[in-house]
Amino acid sequence: MTTATASHDNHDDHGHHGPAKGIMRWVLTTNHKDIGTMYLWFSLTMLFIGGTMALIIRSELFQPGMQLIEPEFFNQMTTMHGLIMVFGAIMPAFVGLANWMVPLMIGAPDMALPRMNNWSFWILPFAFGMLLFTLFTEAGAPNFGWTFYAPLSTTYAPSSVTYFIFGVHMMGISSIMGAINIIVTILNLRAPGMTLMKMPLFVWTWFITAYLLVAVMPVLAGVVTMMLMDIHYGTAFFDAAGGGDPVLFQHVFWFFGHPEVYIMILPAFGIVSQIIPTFARKPLFGYASMVYATSSIAFLSFIVWAHHMFTVGLPLQTELFFMYATMLIAIPTGVKVFNWVSTMFRGSMTFETPMLFALAFVVLFTIGGFSGLMLSIAPADFQYHDTYFVVAHFHYVLVPGALFGIIAGVYYWLPKWTGHYINENLGKFHFWMSFIGVNVTFFPMHFIGLAGMPRRIPDYALQFADFNAIATVGAFIFGFSQLIFLFVLIKTIRGGEKATDQVWEGAEGLEWTIPSPAPYHTFAEPPHVK
Amino acid sequence: MNSNSPQPDEQSGHKPNNTALKLVIAAVAMFGFGFALVPLYDIFCEITGINGKTGGPVERVEQWVDTSRTITVQFITTNNAGMPWEFEALQEEVEMHPGAWTQVKFWALNPTENDMVGQAVPSVSPSEAAEHVQKTECFCFDQQTLKAGEGREMPLIFSLSPEIPSHVKKVTMSYTLFDAGAFAK
Ligand code: HEM
Ligand SMILES: [Cu+2]
Numbered sequence: 001m002t003t004a005t006a007s008h009d010n011h012d013d014h015g016h017h018g019p020a021k022g023i024m025r026w027v028l029t030t031n032h033k034d035i036g037t038m039y040l041w042f043s044l045t046m047l048f049i050g051g052t053m054a055l056i057i058r059s060e061l062f063q064p065g066m067q068l069i070e071p072e073f074f075n076q077m078t079t080m081h082g083l084i085m086v087f088g089a090i091m092p093a094f095v096g097l098a099n100w101m102v103p104l105m106i107g108a109p110d111m112a113l114p115r116m117n118n119w120s121f122w123i124l125p126f127a128f129g130m131l132l133f134t135l136f137t138e139a140g141a142p143n144f145g146w147t148f149y150a151p152l153s154t155t156y157a158p159s160s161v162t163y164f165i166f167g168v169h170m171m172g173i174s175s176i177m178g179a180i181n182i183i184v185t186i187l188n189l190r191a192p193g194m195t196l197m198k199m200p201l202f203v204w205t206w207f208i209t210a211y212l213l214v215a216v217m218p219v220l221a222g223v224v225t226m227m228l229m230d231i232h233y234g235t236a237f238f239d240a241a242g243g244g245d246p247v248l249f250q251h252v253f254w255f256f257g258h259p260e261v262y263i264m265i266l267p268a269f270g271i272v273s274q275i276i277p278t279f280a281r282k283p284l285f286g287y288a289s290m291v292y293a294t295s296s297i298a299f300l301s302f303i304v305w306a307h308h309m310f311t312v313g314l315p316l317q318t319e320l321f322f323m324y325a326t327m328l329i330a331i332p333t334g335v336k337v338f339n340w341v342s343t344m345f346r347g348s349m350t351f352e353t354p355m356l357f358a359l360a361f362v363v364l365f366t367i368g369g370f371s372g373l374m375l376s377i378a379p380a381d382f383q384y385h386d387t388y389f390v391v392a393h394f395h396y397v398l399v400p401g402a403l404f405g406i407i408a409g410v411y412y413w414l415p416k417w418t419g420h421y422i423n424e425n426l427g428k429f430h431f432w433m434s435f436i437g438v439n440v441t442f443f444p445m446h447f448i449g450l451a452g453m454p455r456r457i458p459d460y461a462l463q464f465a466d467f468n469a470i471a472t473v474g475a476f477i478f479g480f481s482q483l484i485f486l487f488v489l490i491k492t493i494r495g496g497e498k499a500t501d502q503v504w505e506g507a508e509g510l511e512w513t514i515p516s517p518a519p520y521h522t523f524a525e526p527p528h529v530k
Numbered sequence: 531m532n533s534n535s536p537q538p539d540e541q542s543g544h545k546p547n548n549t550a551l552k553l554v555i556a557a558v559a560m561f562g563f564g565f566a567l568v569p570l571y572d573i574f575c576e577i578t579g580i581n582g583k584t585g586g587p588v589e590r591v592e593q594w595v596d597t598s599r600t601i602t603v604q605f606i607t608t609n610n611a612g613m614p615w616e617f618e619a620l621q622e623e624v625e626m627h628p629g630a631w632t633q634v635k636f637w638a639l640n641p642t643e644n645d646m647v648g649q650a651v652p653s654v655s656p657s658e659a660a661e662h663v664q665k666t667e668c669f670c671f672d673q674q675t676l677k678a679g680e681g682r683e684m685p686l687i688f689s690l691s692p693e694i695p696s697h698v699k700k701v702t703m704s705y706t707l708f709d710a711g712a713f714a715k
Binding site (some may be wrong): 188216217243 | 548549553554556558559560561562563564565567571572610615649651654657658698706708710711713
């Protein structure tokens with residue numbers, strides 16, 4: 001496969017052997033493995049930047065009272081932390097994994113639109129560079145929360161909001177291009193015999209996620225465009241004084257926002273569905289029901305958005321509709337958890353690092369699902385809304401959910417990428433520190449939330465002090481444990497026990513038929529799938 | 531796409547470019563859909579009366595007056611943050627029969643040294659009553675311009691339609707006043 005290299009004449013002869021040399025390799029590359037690697041490093045960088053912000057937040061919250069930072073800066077930190085983690089860390093990591101693994105799993109030589117692939121990645125550093133740069137301007141960074149409710153983000157916003165809007169536009173375009181590429185690749189480049197219902201679940205979940213992205217990222221682009229027009233062109237989409245409606249903002253935002261939370265979890269479902277069968281040495285239980293459950297979750301995610309708005313003054317019938325629709329999502333989600341557990345039932349399990357992260361995913365994500373169910377009870381949500389209980393909920397589904405899924409995937413496929421096994425002792429050390437850290441951080445937040453501590457507030461009443469102190473200790477444990485991750489990554493890239501082609505004893509699928517490390521070009525001749 | 535591009539899969543017969551084009555069109559359509567949500571939202575609220583939005587103005591029709599029922603209508607006024615006007619309802623509440631027309635008055639005064647433009651935004655509670663509020667005249671239909679120091683009585687003429695659900699005994703009509711200088715027509 002020489003799609004891209006062929007177009008740059010001077011690279012022509014390299015195309016068949018390996019990558020070009022020097023920095024231009026990375027700037028001009030159209031190789032899915034290079035681009036996947038760049039996405040993953042970018043995402044890890046964002047994880048550390050966003051994590052530093054989280055530690056600043058937790059440091060201020062270690063004790064009641066204001067000790068370290070100004071409230072205005074605290075608001076910038078919560079906003080930037082959320083934006084960077086959602087759009088900079090989690091989403092690009094999944095796109096990176098898709099770039100690496102989707103072609104290998106379906107027997108394709110590369111992504112279908114390799115040059116667009118290069119663009120999708122290279123937009124990102126500029127988008128986030130612009131967003132981060134606002135921290136150093138006089139107006140300060142955006143401070144209106146990652147949900148940027150109008151009119152806080154329009155009438156009352158700092159001037160940096162315009163950079164924020166352009167940043168969102170750019171990452172939106174990047175995600176849409178990435179999603180289109182994945183759909184086109186899956187529809188067109190499957191090896192002969194790889195029918196849709198033979199595709200590995202990681203490919204399936206990404207296929208569905210990509211449709212979600214194409215459907216809702218443009219709506220996000222629309223809502224920030226409306227903000228831009230309100231701020232600079234005198235329209236009044238969200239300003240009641242001019243005939244607009246601030247509640248409309250929330251409807252449009254959450255029409256994007258709820259599918260977005262599933263964009264951040266479906267690929268993790270896919271990763272876990274690859275890992276558990278490998279280490280249980282049994283085929284996935286209920287493959288077809290997994291596909292249907294994922295599709296139903298994706299469909300339902302479009303009709304539940306107002307569960308984020310139970311307290312804005314919706315009429316009773318509307319509250320009830322969104323309450324029941326939200327509860328309905330628990331059914332396909334339950335099917336998935338059931339299938340993972342059944343896959344392990346009577347399997348010959350071993351507990352290598354990727355499996356440990358996958359198991360923690362199943363347990364801790366389920367806790368997040370249960371707190372979600374509690375929040376979906378409209379009358380109860382009047383108590384929970386905008387408290388730390390919501391913070392506990394979404395961190396349980398996003399950190400030991402989405403992030404553990406990503407880490408599990410990286411450990412699972414790393415020997416294939418680098419040709420080396422990780423040092424299992426270090427990997428397990430990373431796992432246990434992360435597992436303890438995550439629970440010590442987020443579990444107490446359930447309690448302070450139920451006791452009434454509001455979110456996004458830099459100071460709090462005395463009775464919340466103990467649990468906040470515990471959460472801060474947990475956050476530092478978790479944060480610094482990720483340095484172990486970085487260390488393991490670098491160490492494995494530089495050397496280590498030589499990995500076999502199959503890598504894991506129970507692993508099945510096309511990606512394990514190619515050599516380890518994966519050659520620069522794979523499946524130039526499509527494999528035959530029986 | 532150059533000739534070395536991955537070849538379409540024989541069994542599916544899709545062409546990458548066609549699929550990509552369709553997806554781009556879908557993305558552009560969804561961008562449009564985001565904007566279409568704005569009028570859709572207003573239409574939805576108006577039809578269902580949820581969100582407490584009231585329509586108007588309507589033609590005054592003499593309609594059947596249900597003298598067997600009396601509904602208390604309360605008036606609430608609020609200033610949006612930073613709006614310096616004095617703004618109040620000149621009567622706290624009125625009792626009325628469904629179908630009968632009533633006139634009430636509000637008072638606004640601009641105490642500042644600048645001419646200003648205000649816009650009142652109405653809301654009705656309970657929201658199921660909103661679609662039964664019929665207004666022939668309301669200060670909320672238009673922007674109100676007050677010179678520095680100027681005060682004005684502002685009328686509201688309305689009725690509750692006789693179809694208003696029988697369990698509704700009390701209706702609250704609330705008006706929030708915004709500084710509409712930025713949107714002055
Ligand atoms: C069983 C499935 C789930 C249910 C029933 C559920 C329900 C809810 C509800 C009702 C809220 C609103 C709470 C409030 O603001 O008062 C909420 C918030 C949230 N959920 Fe979930 N959820 C589920 C799964 C997930 C998943 C899988 C994710 C992401 C991976 C997620 C991410 C979030 C986020 C980020 C918020 C907070 C948004 C914000 O206000 O900043 N949830 N959830
Ligand atoms: Cu949601």
